[in-house]
Amino acid sequence: MTDPTLRRPAWPASQVRPLVSPLQPSVVYVSPDPDTLDAQYEGRVPGHVYAREGHPNADVLAGMIDRLEGATGGVVTGSGMAAVGIAMLAALKAGDHVVGGDQLYGRSLRMLSEDLPRFGITTSLADPTDLAAIEAALRPETRLILIEVVSNPTLRVADLDGIARLARARGILLAVDNTFTTPRGIRPLAHGADIVIHSVTKLLAGHADATLGYAVARDPALNAAMKVAATTWGTTASPFDCWLAERGLLSFELRYDRAEETAARLADHLAGQPGVRRVLYPGRADHPDHNRAGALLAGRFGNMLSFELEGGRAAANAFTRACPGLAFAPTLGDVATTLSHPASSSHRALTSEARAALGISEGFFRVSVGIEPLDALIAEVDAGLASAREAAEAEC
Incomplete structure (x- = not known):
């Protein structure tokens, strides 16, 4: 007979709820039967299965940032660069071309110049303050433009509205890293961006104790593709970091x-x-x-x-x-x-x-x-x- 002391206890029933969101570090969630598990995976009933695929603390944090950005369905990741990564993985394929702002964050520049080319994706850099320079860098195979509203660290301000009009006219995705400016400064989706990216580690969490990222797309299909990429490539956010960031985001x-x-x-x-x-x-x-x-x-x-x-x-x-x-x-x-x-x-x-x-x-x-x-x-x-x-x- 199994020792009953080895069974995990049931969560206490209650008619009240905690004021502060509970921290839920569980790796897996228990379903009553295979039919319910099918219904969860198919989205017919709410719930989680495995933390790499999502967990309650990430859902709460994503919803908070969604509201700030005027978006729905955002994905929380383990770092800001993970958010950049899943956006690229979801949107691009071999043979595509990307134009990046020439004053992006250093690791974003490395991703464009060294990592994406290994997957058959070509890249160019251009000055995002100069619309003509961005237009000159476009090619027939250009799939995506990646810029920051305000560049790191020289604080140049991109011609966001002009680039958004250009991208829309050419059928090109526009991804905007909004880490510096934050949704308090600007909501890029309202200016024509297709993807918004954050290093939540920075101003949103705000206490230098949580390492997280966030990405959201205007197109629900691209949002779904980013969630698949996050699950497949394991960019999972820690429940504890999400819990800390939720606290930080309140202020x-x-x-x-x-x-x-x-x-x-x-x-x-x-x-x-x-x-x-x-x-x-x-x-x-x-x-x-x-x-x-x-x-x-x-x-x-x-x-x-x-x-x-x-x-x-x-x-x-x-x-x-x-x-x-x-x-x-x-x-x-x-x-x-x-x-x-x-x-x-x-x-x-x-x-x-x-x-x-x-x-x-x-x-x-x-x-x-x-x-x-x-x-x-x-x-x-x-x-x-x-x-x-x-x-x-x-x-x-």
């Missing part, structure tokens, strides 16, 4: 608004400091795409800014060492401000010439502004700048 709008306000003021402060060669923030009039950003983003310029120091790597080292209150870490979207050095992190795989072509020097930093008081950030930045100026003068 997303408050965090975003506070960080955006602070970022605008910090950008203005940096622009007036000696030793700072340039500041990039779409809300500033001196940004090369300021007018487009104002029209496209309706005044929501976000929490991300970049700046370039005079003095190169020596000044960069001195800056980070002198402001320990700004976490030097290759991430963004945390509640605390983080500082990233693309030349040594996200874009380190590029040659120095390729980085220079993008405007990324050894003195170039990207800042993800958090929710700290502005005065505290300014004090840290000023200490870093003073040290960077000393290092730059010592090199002269």
Whole structure:
């Protein structure tokens, strides 16, 4: 006889429900009989079977992001790059051609330049701020265009509306990585995008403790294909990470608004400091795409800014060492401000010439502004700048 102590207990019955979503880490779900299992797989009754195919915590999180993006049927994945991956796997086949923005996130650039070609998919890169450049890169076999609304890390603003019109006229899919801008800044589906992608790890989850991605398509058939790709390629999101991200998402709008306000003021402060060669923030009039950003983003310029120091790597080292209150870490979207050095992190795989072509020097930093008081950030930045100026003068 089986020892009854080895049987898993039934979930307690209750007339009430928890205020906080339960965390459900179960790998499998028990069905009463084969007929019910058939009905679950065929979508005739709700339920889950195996966590790689989906689980309740992912469903809850996907529904929350769907509502933010004005979408339905989104897929949550184990990382932002997994979301990019399932979109490519679902939409493309051998012989297709992809045009990517030339200032995409570093790993997205690698996927286009090194990984997709191994599967017989050719790729080209073009400047998404220049509609003529995107059009010139198209081929008869072009199947998809992949862009970011605001590029990482140079914060150039894509001609989203123009590219969407071009893609629609040519019967080409438009995929938009909305990680930087978030649905608080823009809803790409409302501007003609066919696929929207997020690294949920960043601003949506917002606490640097959950690694997740999200992808959704306008076409239900493409959504279904992405779900199949996610299951087949095993891009499963952790229930615990989904549970953490749900908690973070509840404060997303408050965090975003506070960080955006602070970022605008910090950008203005940096622009007036000696030793700072340039500041990039779409809300500033001196940004090369300021007018487009104002029209496209309706005044929501976000929490991300970049700046370039005079003095190169020596000044960069001195800056980070002198402001320990700004976490030097290759991430963004945390509640605390983080500082990233693309030349040594996200874009380190590029040659120095390729980085220079993008405007990324050894003195170039990207800042993800958090929710700290502005005065505290300014004090840290000023200490870093003073040290960077000393290092730059010592090199002269």
